[in-house]
Amino acid sequence: MAQRNQNNSTVTLKDRLRALRNLPAFFKLVWQAGPGMMLTNILLRFAKASIPFLLLYIGKLIIDRVVQLSTGNALFAATEVWKLVGVEFALAILSDGLTRAITLIDSLLGDLFANHTSVRIMQHAAQLDLDQFEDAVFYDKLERARQQTVGRTILLSQVMSQVQDLITIAFLAAGLIVFNPWLILLLIVTILPAFLGESYFNDQTYALSRRQTPQRRELDYLRYIGASDETAKEIKMFSLAGFITDRFKVLSDKFYVDNKRISINRSLWGTFFALLGSIGYYGAYIFIIRQTVAGALSIGELTFLAGSFRQLRTLLESILSRFTAVSQGAIYLTDFFDFFEIKPKIHNADKPRPFPDPIITGFTFDNVGFKYLHTERWANRNLNFTLHPNEKLALVGENGAGKSTLVKLLARLYDPTEGRILLDGYDLREYDLNDLRKHIGIIFQDFLRYQMTFSQNIAAGNIDEQTNEELIKRSATQSLADELAKKLPGGYEQMLGRRFAEGVELSGGEWQKVAIARAYMRDAQLIILDEPTSALDARAEFQVFERFTELTRGKMAVLISHRFSTVRMADRIIVLDKGEIVEIGSHQELLKKAGRYAELFELQAIGYQ
Ligand SMILES: Nc1ncnc2c1ncn2[C@@H]1O[C@H](COP(=O)(O)OP(=O)(O)OP(=O)(O)O)[C@@H](O)[C@H]1O
Numbered sequence: 001m002a003q004r005n006q007n008n009s010t011v012t013l014k015d016r017l018r019a020l021r022n023l024p025a026f027f028k029l030v031w032q033a034g035p036g037m038m039l040t041n042i043l044l045r046f047a048k049a050s051i052p053f054l055l056l057y058i059g060k061l062i063i064d065r066v067v068q069l070s071t072g073n074a075l076f077a078a079t080e081v082w083k084l085v086g087v088e089f090a091l092a093i094l095s096d097g098l099t100r101a102i103t104l105i106d107s108l109l110g111d112l113f114a115n116h117t118s119v120r121i122m123q124h125a126a127q128l129d130l131d132q133f134e135d136a137v138f139y140d141k142l143e144r145a146r147q148q149t150v151g152r153t154i155l156l157s158q159v160m161s162q163v164q165d166l167i168t169i170a171f172l173a174a175g176l177i178v179f180n181p182w183l184i185l186l187l188i189v190t191i192l193p194a195f196l197g198e199s200y201f202n203d204q205t206y207a208l209s210r211r212q213t214p215q216r217r218e219l220d221y222l223r224y225i226g227a228s229d230e231t232a233k234e235i236k237m238f239s240l241a242g243f244i245t246d247r248f249k250v251l252s253d254k255f256y257v258d259n260k261r262i263s264i265n266r267s268l269w270g271t272f273f274a275l276l277g278s279i280g281y282y283g284a285y286i287f288i289i290r291q292t293v294a295g296a297l298s299i300g301e302l303t304f305l306a307g308s309f310r311q312l313r314t315l316l317e318s319i320l321s322r323f324t325a326v327s328q329g330a331i332y333l334t335d336f337f338d339f340f341e342i343k344p345k346i347h348n349a350d351k352p353r354p355f356p357d358p359i360i361t362g363f364t365f366d367n368v369g370f371k372y373l374h375t376e377r378w379a380n381r382n383l384n385f386t387l388h389p390n391e392k393l394a395l396v397g398e399n400g401a402g403k404s405t406l407v408k409l410l411a412r413l414y415d416p417t418e419g420r421i422l423l424d425g426y427d428l429r430e431y432d433l434n435d436l437r438k439h440i441g442i443i444f445q446d447f448l449r450y451q452m453t454f455s456q457n458i459a460a461g462n463i464d465e466q467t468n469e470e471l472i473k474r475s476a477t478q479s480l481a482d483e484l485a486k487k488l489p490g491g492y493e494q495m496l497g498r499r500f501a502e503g504v505e506l507s508g509g510e511w512q513k514v515a516i517a518r519a520y521m522r523d524a525q526l527i528i529l530d531e532p533t534s535a536l537d538a539r540a541e542f543q544v545f546e547r548f549t550e551l552t553r554g555k556m557a558v559l560i561s562h563r564f565s566t567v568r569m570a571d572r573i574i575v576l577d578k579g580e581i582v583e584i585g586s587h588q589e590l591l592k593k594a595g596r597y598a599e600l601f602e603l604q605a606i607g608y609q
Pocket residue numbers: 134372373375379397398399400401402403404405406445
């Protein structure tokens with residue numbers, strides 16, 4: 001793919017020409033979106049390309065015959081003129097029909113292309129790593145790629161029209177060359193300034209649009225927090241609406257001013273260049289008239305040549321300005337293809353090791369350390385421990401101690417920055433990523449509240465089983481969500497959330513029960529619960545964990561919780577501080593040790609008194 005310096009927003013002619021190399025890949029995508037339609041489009045455009053020349057030529061024949069008939073010099077019958085008029089009429093109708101058919105197919109193909117590429121973007125985004133989603137540069141690329149799905153459909157008709165116009169020009173130019181090749185030169189000289197002006201302003205627009213990407217994302221974000229069901233509560237209570245709309249206004253006004261400056265310049269220069277074009281045309285026109293008056297041309301030839309010249313001018317002008325638009329489109333395409341060039345760092349081993357079922361020795365952290373992208377601080381460091389089969393491990397520590405990071409490493413959402421995690425003695429990276437994830441059931445503290453049905457919210461834990469009502473019901477029963485379903489008017493088919501019609505909003509704890517059911521949807525060997533019970537009332541949490549212990553018997557489990565009543569149920573507890581393990585042992589052992597755990601435990605006990 002054409003590459004360009006990401007930090008440099010100015011575009012050279014070389015960049016433009018290089019960007020044209022994106023076109024074959026682009027057309028391949030269009031072809032994949034709708035092969036039949038693309039072929040029809042090409043054929044129709046070929047047919048349409050020949051019509052302007054035919055119309056002019058038949059016009060010339062008609063005029064010459066009419067002149068001869070009117071001066072009484074005709075050597076043919078008057079009906080011949082009517083036949084020609086009939087042919088011209090048929091061609092005019094055909095031309096109109098072709099234009100409509102082409103426009104229709106362009107727009108249908110455009111829709112297909114937009115759908116096809118949106119799906120491709122979603123598929124590709126799904127393969128990428130979590131840390132790529134946490135990177136602003138990545139979001140800029142994603143945003144630009146998304147813009148291309150709709151924006152580029154116009155490129156398709158532009159390139160096709162370009163080819164069509166080139167064919168029409170070839171026909172018309174052949175006629176002019178026979179008469180006087182200098183006219184063609186005159187034509188090009190008068191049009192060139194317009195072309196250069198057009199390309200200059202396109203460069204400016206593109207550079208501006210690139211510079212504006214982060215602000216455009218900010219505008220989208222402001223639009224979202226300014227008016228959405230998830231944000232309305234807080235925005236109202238903190239009276240943030242004014243703050244948000246002011247920021248929106250400042251940004252959008254700046255957009256407006258920047259765009260206005262370019263648009264005005266473009267339109268002033270455009271007027272001047274159009275004037276040059278008109279001077280060229282009338283120069284040629286005068287020349288043709290003089291030739292006709294001198295008797296070197298017939299009246300029919302006069303109309304044919306003047307018509308050809310006028311049409312050529314329009315066509316050349318649009319071809320040249322379209323060239324800048326096409327190369328511009330091709331440059332935007334670089335952004336689109338750049339997005340597909342982003343490859344996940346976390347991927348499958350070439351020959352993955354078969355996943356152990358059952359796991360024999362467990363997961364071993366061997367001096368594991370991890371730093372998030374673009375940060376200098378270690379979120380986890382010097383982690384050395386083994387999670388044994390059948391073991392229930394709890395992670396405790398203050399906010400930011402590195403608990404969630406540890407479980408994300410375990411699930412290979414990130415790979416360690418140093419050290420390694422072993423599963424049954426082999427690096428986690430040697431196993432198939434899908435196998436690993438299939439054997440892990442994980443519920444995050446910031447789990448998703450899908451604006452879908454109750455049943456789909458649970459099936460999300462194992463979407464292959466989305467029609468397995470029995471499994472869904474059993475999982476719901478295990479997480480106490482089943483009682484909730486009984487209270488909902490739509491039962492398991494109840495739409496949840498407020499975003500769509502007839503949706504019912506749940507309380508924080510109710511959502512957690514639904515989310516926990518997802519963990520039971522798969523027969524995972526390791527279940528991780530990252531604080532999903534924080535909003536449950538004391539009785540519900542006790543019941544959830546009582547069942548959890550029962551249901552995960554024979555399995556490995558990792559729990560993150562700030563409630564010691566829950567934590568103490570674990571076989572072993574790891575106490576983390578600033579990313580490192582400070583203590584490890586059972587509840588009793590750690591209490592006896594009278595260290596950090598005992599201190600935190602005491603603090604909570606005092607709080608409950
Ligand atoms: N996506 C991220 N990018 C950069 N830094 C992060 C990211 N997620 C977490 N951190 C940082 O890593 C450190 C550990 O965070 P982590 O979420 O693992 O803590 P935690 O112990 O789970 O905290 P809590 O109890 O508040 O959930 C924190 O200092 C946090 O700021």
